[in-house]
Amino acid sequence: MIDYIVFSLLGLGLLFALIRFIKGPSLSDKVVSLDTFNMIVIGVIVMLANLFKNNLYLDIAIIYAILAFLETVVFARYVEGKKDANR
Amino acid sequence: MxxxxxxxxxxxxxxxxxxxxxxxxxxxxxxxxxxxxxxVKYVNFSIDWQFPIKLVKFIFIYLPVFIWKLLLANLDVAKRVLSPKIPLNPGIVKIKTNLQGDFGKLALANSITLTPGTLSIDVEGDSLYIHTVDVKGKNEEENRERISEPFEKILGGIFK
Amino acid sequence: MKNLIAFVLSVALGVLMVLSLTNNDWFAQFGYVDLADRVSQSYIDKDVTGNPGEIIFGITSNPENGAANIVTSIVVDYRSFDTLGEVTVLFISALGVALLLNSQDKNKRLALNFKPNFMLRVGSRALFAIILMTGVYVILHGHLTPGGGFPGGTMIASSILLLYLADDQFRTKVKGFKLLEGVAGSFYVIIGLLGLLLATYFLQNFLPTGTVGDLLSAGVIPIVYILIGLKVGSEIAGIIDNFLTEEEVSL
Amino acid sequence: MLIASYVFLVIGGLFFLLGGLGILRMPDTFNRIQAGTKATTLGSFSILIGVAFANPSWIFKIIIIIVFIVISNPIGSSAIAKATYRSNHIPTNLVQDDLAKRGEEHDTN
Known part of the structure; x- marks a missing residue:
């Protein structure tokens, strides 16, 4: 029961981040929404670990966190280099 | 070492x-x-004989303040997001810090990002550039007192 | 003259091919293949009913293949020769990138016209250790948890990518990467040859397999995965370095 | 123990929802970064603590994930903020801008 509640909250968060990702007027808005999206996905993976009682999912969560951080940094450096790419 | x-x-x-x-x-x-x-060339961790004391200070003095501020920050965000007309008065302000070490400044900047209404954009030398939702202070000193004072006192004891 | 020789040679080759395909014991008629000749008899004899029992994590000892992760047991044990080919493909592509992007020995870092953020520069030095150690953990536990040599090597390379992005003066020792890559690749082949010597075929598992779920189990699989991880990590790091450097113009 | 876990899980879900809503509703990029970073940091914190209450033997991996997220999330958002500022996408509603007043030698492009 509690799992349904938490998963639906996370799903709504994902939906809002996705709407901003599609709408986002500039490139950095899209990067920000992607960052938030990734963090919520980490939450979903941790919830799955809790649901299936299997701590191998935590390995996946930490690897996903690392890759999400790298993705944010790479995109930030890309946006930083392009002076007018942000329109 | x-x-x-x-x-x-x-x-x-x-x-x-x-x-x-x-x-x-x-x-x-x-x-x-x-x-x-x-x-060992690529990382710059350092340690000295005071490290256990610093760790205990970090966990028992810094973390509770940090978590409390993080909670306040989220309630602040919630208040802003859920109000029908979002109250904003944004600006980028510059504040000075007394912390010396790189990790001290990093911890200060990270803490500022996670406290109510502020987001540290860059650090240059001893000045931090901070985007704040609501510019209240008239000059640097007031901003500093409002934004970084509570952390700087604690972090100063830990990171020198 | 040259054309004529080439023509004669290719016709002769074609005739040989057709002859060998139509009238040969090794290439049987369609539908008449004898599998026992082509696949090892022990694999044919094996079936589901001959299973000695359940495999229980942490209790079963000395199974045929000790890896708890079934993908790992297929990739690095049953089809290890295939994996050797994959690693070689990666090596060749890294070599191609190196040939295309920098033909000289002396290279300097590509100069970017914007400085990295202070927080990123300091924080990456701290996060680097966590990312690298996670990569090492993924490699070392490839036979127990999801992951293995390829993702772990990629994570090691991405920790180096983080340092490259966060510090505009940073350079790694590319020579060291090349050396590591070569050493890891040749050790992979040496392990295969040891399998041929100590057991029956190339890349066979010749160490005892231990209890399923222990760190020291699955025989040769962890060793092979460590080598694959080192090789993949050094190759991808070398590719990143190639992309971020430029030839030093010496006039 | 399980009750505490449930409470933390629901709080975490609420803050993640708040993060998504903040990303959607805030009017300019810097405010979106602020809302997203704060809400997702506390949300992941809270969900991880809830899972740790439910499964106490996983505490060490969870500590590693929390430490990584708490260090990396502000750094990532500050990198995006700097990049946004530099790429000529300054929101026009700033009442004060000290970053523009700093020395010219840093602005090398």
Whole structure:
């Protein structure tokens, strides 16, 4: 029961981040929404670990966190280099 | 000393990930020692004899303040997001800090990002550039008192 | 003259091919293949009913293949020769990138016209250790948890990518990467040859397999995965370095 | 123990929802970064603590994930903020801008 509640909250968060990702007027808005999206996905993976009682999912969560951080940094450096790419 | 600090960080990360069994201890020790020799140029961890005291201070004095501020920050965000007309008065302000070490400044900047209504954009020398939702202070001193004072007092005791 | 020789040679080759395909014991008629000749008899004899029992994590000892992760047991044990080919493909592509992007020995870092953020520069030095150690953990536990040599090597390379992005003066020792890559690749082949010597075929598992779920189990699989991880990590790090450097113009 | 876990899980879900809503509703990029970073940091914190209450033997991996997220999330958002500022996408509603007043030698492009 509690799992349904938490998963639906996370799903709504994902939906809002996705709407901003599609709408986002500039490139950095899209990067920000992607960052938030990734963090919520980490939450979903941790919830799955809790649901299936299997701590191998935590390995996946930490690897996903690392890759999400790298993705944010790479995109930030890309946006930083392009002076007018942000329109 | 630098070697010891790097070794401890690598070893602790490995053990936390892998668990505390005998084989893991031996293997993690070997791997961390080997990596320490290679990596010591690229990382700048340092340690001294006061480290346990600093760690205890960090956990028992800094963390509660930090978590409390994080909670307040989220309630602030919630208040802003859920109000029908979002109240904003944004600006980028510059504040000075007295902290010297790189890690001290990093911890200060991270804490500022996670406290109500502020987001640190960049650090240059001893000045932090901070985007704040609501510019209240008229000059640098007032901003500093409002934004970074509570953390700087605590972090100053930990990171010198 | 040259054309004529080439023509004669290719016709002769074609005739040989057709002859060998139509009238040969090794290439049987369609539908008449004898599998026992082509696949090892022990694999044919094996079936589901001959299973000695359940495999229980942490209790079963000395199974045929000790890896708890079934993908690992297929990739690095049953189809290890295939994996050797994959690693070689990666090596060749890294070599191609190196040939295309920098033909000289002396290279300097590509100059970017914007400085990295202070927080990123300091924080990456701290996060680097966590990312690298996670990569090492993924490699060392490839036979127990999801992951293995390829993702772990990629994570090691991405920790180096983080340092490259966060510090505009940073350079790694590319020579060391090349050396590591070569050593890891040749050790992989040496382990295969040891399998041929000590057991029956190339890349066979010749170490005892231990209890399923222990760190020291699955025989040769962890060793092979460590080598694959080192090789993949050094190759991808070398590719990143190639992309971020430029030839030093010496006039 | 399980009750505490449930409470933390629901709080975490609420803050993640708040993060998504903040990303959607805030009017300019810097405010979106602020809302997203704060809400997702506390949300992941809270969900991880809830899972740790439900499964106490996983505490060490969870500590590693929390430490990584708490260090990396502000750094990532500050990198995006700097990049946004530099790429000529300054929101026009700033009432004060000290970053523009700093020395010219840093603005090398």
């Amino acid at each position: 630098k070697y010891l600090a790097t070794f401890i960080v690598l070893f602790v990360v490995y053990l936390f990930l892998a668990g505390f069994t005998v084989y893991e201890l031996i293997l993690g020790g070997i791997v961390s020692a080997a990596l320490t020799v290679i990596l």
